[in-house]
Amino acid sequence: MVVEEIPKETLLWMYETMVRIRVHEERVAELFAQGKVPGFVHLYVGEEAVAVGIMAHLRKDDFITSTHRGHGHYIAKGGCIKASMAELFGKKTGICKGKGGSMHIADVEIGELGANGIVGGGIPHAVGAALGIKLNGLDSVAVAFFGEGASNQQNFHEGINIASIWKLPVVFVCENNLYQISLPYSKQQTIKSVAERGKAYGIPGVAVDGQDVLAVYEVAKEAIERARRGEGPTLIEVKTYRFRGHFEGDPEVYRSKEEIEWWKNNKDPIKIFEDVLLKKGIATKEELEKMWEKARKEIEEAVKFAEESPWPTKEDVVEDVFSTPTKGVLVWQW
Amino acid sequence: MAVVREITFAEALNEALDYEMSKDEKVIVMGEDVGVYGGIFGVTKGLYEKYGSERVKDTPIAESGFIGTAVGAAAAGLLRPVVELMFIDFLGVAYDQIYNQAAKIRYMFGGKAKIPMVLRTTCGAGFAAAAQHSQSLHALFIHVPGLKVVMPSTPYDAKGLLISSIEDDDPVVFIEHKGLYGIKGPVPEEPYSIPLGEADIKKEGKDVTIVATAAMVHKSLEVAKKLEEEGISVEVVDPRTLVPLDVDTILNSIKKTGRLVVVDEGYPRCGFATDIAALAVSKAFDALKAPVKIITPPATPVPFSPALEKEWIPSSEKIEKAVRDVL
Numbered sequence: 001m002v003v004e005e006i007p008k009e010t011l012l013w014m015y016e017t018m019v020r021i022r023v024h025e026e027r028v029a030e031l032f033a034q035g036k037v038p039g040f041v042h043l044y045v046g047e048e049a050v051a052v053g054i055m056a057h058l059r060k061d062d063f064i065t066s067t068h069r070g071h072g073h074y075i076a077k078g079g080c081i082k083a084s085m086a087e088l089f090g091k092k093t094g095i096c097k098g099k100g101g102s103m104h105i106a107d108v109e110i111g112e113l114g115a116n117g118i119v120g121g122g123i124p125h126a127v128g129a130a131l132g133i134k135l136n137g138l139d140s141v142a143v144a145f146f147g148e149g150a151s152n153q154q155n156f157h158e159g160i161n162i163a164s165i166w167k168l169p170v171v172f173v174c175e176n177n178l179y180q181i182s183l184p185y186s187k188q189q190t191i192k193s194v195a196e197r198g199k200a201y202g203i204p205g206v207a208v209d210g211q212d213v214l215a216v217y218e219v220a221k222e223a224i225e226r227a228r229r230g231e232g233p234t235l236i237e238v239k240t241y242r243f244r245g246h247f248e249g250d251p252e253v254y255r256s257k258e259e260i261e262w263w264k265n266n267k268d269p270i271k272i273f274e275d276v277l278l279k280k281g282i283a284t285k286e287e288l289e290k291m292w293e294k295a296r297k298e299i300e301e302a303v304k305f306a307e308e309s310p311w312p313t314k315e316d317v318v319e320d321v322f323s324t325p326t327k328g329v330l331v332w333q334w
Numbered sequence: 335m336a337v338v339r340e341i342t343f344a345e346a347l348n349e350a351l352d353y354e355m356s357k358d359e360k361v362i363v364m365g366e367d368v369g370v371y372g373g374i375f376g377v378t379k380g381l382y383e384k385y386g387s388e389r390v391k392d393t394p395i396a397e398s399g400f401i402g403t404a405v406g407a408a409a410a411g412l413l414r415p416v417v418e419l420m421f422i423d424f425l426g427v428a429y430d431q432i433y434n435q436a437a438k439i440r441y442m443f444g445g446k447a448k449i450p451m452v453l454r455t456t457c458g459a460g461f462a463a464a465a466q467h468s469q470s471l472h473a474l475f476i477h478v479p480g481l482k483v484v485m486p487s488t489p490y491d492a493k494g495l496l497i498s499s500i501e502d503d504d505p506v507v508f509i510e511h512k513g514l515y516g517i518k519g520p521v522p523e524e525p526y527s528i529p530l531g532e533a534d535i536k537k538e539g540k541d542v543t544i545v546a547t548a549a550m551v552h553k554s555l556e557v558a559k560k561l562e563e564e565g566i567s568v569e570v571v572d573p574r575t576l577v578p579l580d581v582d583t584i585l586n587s588i589k590k591t592g593r594l595v596v597v598d599e600g601y602p603r604c605g606f607a608t609d610i611a612a613l614a615v616s617k618a619f620d621a622l623k624a625p626v627k628i629i630t631p632p633a634t635p636v637p638f639s640p641a642l643e644k645e646w647i648p649s650s651e652k653i654e655k656a657v658r659d660v661l
């Protein structure tokens with residue numbers, strides 16, 4: 001898509017959001033190494049253009065379902081970084097009060113129906129949101145994010161099929177970063193592209209270069225508009241690459257340093273987009289540099305907030321299991 | 335006094351669904367063959383004709399997919415789905431959506447989401463349906479925090495509890511014993527709700543407490559009636575909801591009688607019966623005058639042959655013997 005067709009405001013939002021995700025993820029990597037962020041942490045560095053190119057078309061009343069590698073989705077959907085940072089620390093002020101952590105970041109208020117610790121687990125939830133949208137006569141859409149590894153899971157096949165037969169306003173976004181932890185794509189399935197699977201369910205399937213945010217934007221535009229028009233689901237395969245290990249602490253024995261360096265040097269989505277913005281005179285180097293500074297400041301404030309926040313207490317353990325006050329014993333020990 | 339009409343357990347459930355669908359547009363029904371067919375046990379009969387294919391949705395055989403769809407629709411705050419899982423035995427292909435998703439979303443999200451959905455399913459042996467269509471797997475739901483588990487035994491309870499379950503903002507697993515669908519009982523025509531977490535004393539007594547679930551309530555009542563003629567007074571407590579559990583009613587009964595028999599069609603290990611036994615010995619030990627007796631099927635799959643299945647299902651004779659043993 002030619003840049004001239006996209007509002008400048010949107011272009012700058014896309015760049016800034018990619019930068020915020022990058023700075024966030026690199027800072028979280030440090031915090032993990034320092035032992036400040038516990039648990040499993042899967043970072044999104046290198047894949048920023050996917051969340052951003054898609055989310056550029058979403059409104060607050062649209063829904064997404066995310067994955068274990070979900071920080072980028074949350075930030076691009078408009079999530080509050082202070083609240084998610086506190087969550088990563090396990091603090092009471094976290095978006096999930098410290099009960100979810102990295103793999104369960106969620107904010108229903110902004111239509112973020114949750115990261116998921118179960119690969120493929122969230123796919124039918126997006127289908128469900130889309131069913132709700134359709135039955136309520138709304139013009140919102142739902143987007144399911146998942147990895148190519150998840151595309152071998154039952155929820156992918158069952159979810160897409162249901163969305164197809166019921167013609168639901170949902171877009172399936174497969175982030176093909178070439179590895180299912182250590183297993184390369186070529187050993188996960190024999191078809192060249194996950195997008196081919198759209199055909200099996202009677203829906204369009206498109207593959208796109210996920211390091212080019214403008215390409216993602218263009219493909220997403222069509223799929224999301226189609227969904228909004230009530231014409232049914234689309235499967236988008238976004239070909240991308242994660243610059244860091246599967247999770248923090250991954251020894252990465254399954255791929256070479258050269259391979260990683262090649263992607264970083266030639267396929268960094270932020271650098272690629274930056275070149276376009278500068279060449280087309282949409283922004284100056286200084287303007288872009290300011291965005292980095294602003295992002296660093298925002299993330300530092302979030303870290304400070306998280307560090308200074310209180311821990312949840314003993315009483316919090318048994319809160320939030322159920323919502324309807326109910327007679328009888330719910331949480332107990334005999 | 336007006337005579338209350340008698341309808342079947344299945345009809346009572348149907349009335350609850352009809353009432354909820356007429357009252358709240360967000361309530362939808364989905365599952366395999368719930369539409370034109372009316373559900374393979376007839377529970378959703380007539381709903382498709384009345385509410386149409388958008389709200390009474392026949393699904394493909396994709397239990398994880400459609401249960402997950404219900405979870406998402408509920409989490410988004412857009413619908414209150416009532417999903418039918420044809421047999422509880424099929425749980426295995428969809429368990430993740432129930433125990434890791436529906437059950438945990440609210441907690442993992444720090445209390446910021448509600449999952450108002452009901453998973454209706456059927457359990458129970460006695461139909462020569464063999465090992466994969468006859469189980470009573472309620473313990474697998476009770477075990478997991480975040481699910482409410484309802485298991486009614488009478489048409490009256492079925493209607494009132496299903497209404498409460500649909501109106502509840504948490505995920506409820508509503509388990510219907512196949513052997514109960516045809517039984518008749520008095521059910522008021524008007525809607526009413528029975529709070530989740532309230533046991534019902536189906537028969538008062540003073541010598542022995544039987545805690546029983548679903549079809550086992552009826553067998554226990556038979557035994558109680560028979561023993562009554564001999565002057566043995568049996569109290570039959572039906573918890574009705576297994577989560578939340580009405581611990582007070584159960585403990586008060588045990589404290590009154592000092593003797594406990596638990597009758598359940600679930601497997602014996604780590605099941606509902608052992609759970610109630612543990613409750614009794616840790617919270618009412620001083621009141622107990624005899625060891626607690628547990629009557630369940632053996633730890634084997636459900637056999638096919640009616641000759642074997644008859645042995646497998648807890649019988650009135652076994653229940654009666656257990657009562658005599660604790661006396």
Ligand SMILES: Cc1ncc(C[n+]2csc(CCOP(=O)(O)OP(=O)(O)O)c2C)c(N)n1
Pocket residue numbers: 042068069117118119120146147148149150151175177179180181246
């Ligand atoms: C059902 C399930 N199986 C396995 C895992 C362990 N696991 C976590 S992430 C992952 C790889 C997922 O690969 P993919 O879907 O391609 O996403 P990516 O991590 O590459 O972003 C695995 C196997 C899990 N969390 N859930």
